[in-house]
Each structure stands twice: as structure tokens, then as C-alpha cells.
């Protein structure tokens with residue numbers, strides 16, 4: 293929808309848009325039921341970046357917090373095993389299973405990461421998080437190559453879950469389940485001939501996985517493991533992803549979410565200011581639904597909570613007014629990050 297009024301943030305409409313997802317999952321998203329926690333994260337984080345976390349009533353905030361804690365997988369009762377601990381994605385799979393199917397009851401790194409971010413944005417003190425168990429769950433998922441599987445019940449292992457594991461370790465302030473040296477080695481091996489970073493070694497460089505890799509190196513203080521030449525070449529690769537908005541790979545169409553994935557990567561490397569903010573902003577606004585709220589990946593296509601949140605986060609990175617500051621590594625607001633830092637201080641004083 294390209295018109296004059298669509299050059300401005302439809303703030304009120306976006307607040308209503310996210311509130312709808314917190315009350316009911318639309319049928320168009322029913323196939324995402326098993327990853328419902330991520331929809332809660334995009335909605336709550338979206339309201340947070342809009343400066344509207346108080347639009348969620350105190351009663352609803354506490355219901356969301358209680359629901360998230362119900363999804364936490366606790367150590368096995370029979371022997372105390374913690375390898376399956378973490379958060380599951382949906383109450384649909386949060387059932388007591390008989391022994392034959394009990395391997396389906398296990399945490400998932402992306403769900404654990406987004407559940408923790410959602411709890412932080414809602415102001416929870418993480419006191420019900422079984423920190424030791426979750427760190428053991430993270431440890432059980434790191435592979436010999438240094439990357440991570442998402443879940444013990446079996447799935448792919450790649451850069452996305454390296455990032456989730458790093459965020460969980462950072463948030464819980466405990467790196468005992470994350471072998472930093474192995475993960476760093478995996479990231480450096482995943483840098484391509486063009487100096488972008490891929491899901492795994494030998495695959496195509498990608499804006500999303502480059503973000504995951506850079507954020508992990510930043511959270512683990514290992515950005516200095518890349519040589520100056522590698523860093524400069526990666527900066528070049530990232531800057532060249534701008535068309536008007538940003539694309540994830542060369543010769544691919546631009547997409548609203550890369551204003552965050554590539555924008556945040558450029559921010560971590562201190563060169564976001566070398567990009568053209570106006571054309572980036574113009575593209576993202578072309579994907580805004582000014583009437584009912586939300587952003588889509590392309591103009592005149594369906595909006596969704598992920599592109600809506602990432603569109604707002606991308607606009608926040610370039611200083612759009614009416615939005616709170618985003619911390620690019622963890623992908624939460626500075627407000628939620630400050631709350632996390634106060635929890636870290638509290639935990640340290642309890643030692």
C-alpha cells in the first residue's frame with residue numbers, strides 16, 4: 293500500500309495488531325501452533341519496541357507468564373536427568389506422555405530463547421526458571437563440530453541454534469553448557485569465499501545466519517577471532533545487501549526482515565551509518581498495512597507477526613521516532629536488557 297500516509301508509523305494499529313495475536317491464534321497461523329511461544333515473543337517484543345508494554349493488562353501479563361512456565365520441561369523424576377530441559381513451544385505438546393513416547397517431551401532451543409526474552413519483556417524476575425536444568429539442556433545439544441541441535445528428540449543442527457544457545461547462556465549468565473572455543477571454530481569455518489556466513493561450512497552465505505554468527509561472537513566476546521581482512525570483507529558483503537531495503541543473499545528480492553538481520557549485523561560492526569536510511573525506511577513502509585496494522589515481507593502481501601516485529605526492530609535500529617532502542621545481539625529492547633542486568637546483579641549478590 294504505497295500512499296502518502298503510509299510513510300508514517302501506524303503505531304496505534306500495530307498495538308492492536310499484536311494484542312489480537314496475544315488473545316487468539318488466527319486460523320492462518322494454525323500450522324505454527326507447535327511454535328506458539330515464538331508468536332508470543334514477536335507480539336510481546338513488538339509491543340515493547342512500540343513503547344506499549346503496558347497495553348497488556350497486568351492480569352494478561354501474569355497469565356502469559358504462567359503459561360510460559362507451564363511449558364518448562366523439568367528434570368526427569370526417575371533419575372534427575374536434565375538433558376531434555378528447556379521450554380517447549382506449545383501447550384498442545386505439553387502433555388504427560390507414557391514411557392513409549394516420552395522422548396517427545398523435551399525443550400527446544402528457539403522456544404527456550406524466545407520464552408526467556410518474552411518473560412524479560414513482561415518484567416518477570418525469572419525466579420521460576422530452573423537455570424541449572426536449562427543450562428544442562430543446552431549442553432546436551434552441542435555437537436562435536438561445535439554447533440547445536442534445536443532439540444534432543446532429533447532435528448537439524450546449524451547456526452540458528454548456536455545463536456539461541458548463546459542467548460540462553462548470556463541471559464542465564466552461565467556459559468558452562470556452551471563450549472565457546474568449539475562454537476567459534478564452527479562459525480569461522482562457516483564463513484564463505486565471499487566472507488558472508490552460512491548455516492554450516494560449505495553452504496551459501498546468508499543474512500540471517502550471518503546475524504546469528506555475529507551476535508554469538510559478540511555475546512562471547514570473540515569478534516576479535518576474525519582477522520581485520522575477514523571483518524572488512526564481511527562488512528563489504530553486508531553493505532552490498534542493500535538494494536532499497538535489504539536482501540538476505542545476492543540476487544534475491546529484498547524483504548522487510550533483513551532490515552533487522554542485516555541492519556543489526558551492520559550495527560554490531562559499527563557501520564550501519566554507511567547505509568541509506570531513507571531508502572531502507574521507504575521500503576519497510578511499503579510493506580506496512582496502514583489500516584489494520586502489521587508488516588509483510590513484500591509490498592501488498594500478507595502481514596505476519598514475525599515480519600511486523602522485525603520491521604519495527606529494523607526501523608528502531610535506524611532511529612525511527614516512537615520506537616524504543618533495540619539491543620542488536622539479543623534482539624530485545626534496551627528496557628528489557630536493563631531489567632536483565634538488574635537480575636544478573638541480584639543473582640551475583642546471592643552467591
Ligand SMILES: [Zn+2]
Nearest residue numbers: 547548549589
Ligand atoms: Zn523475511
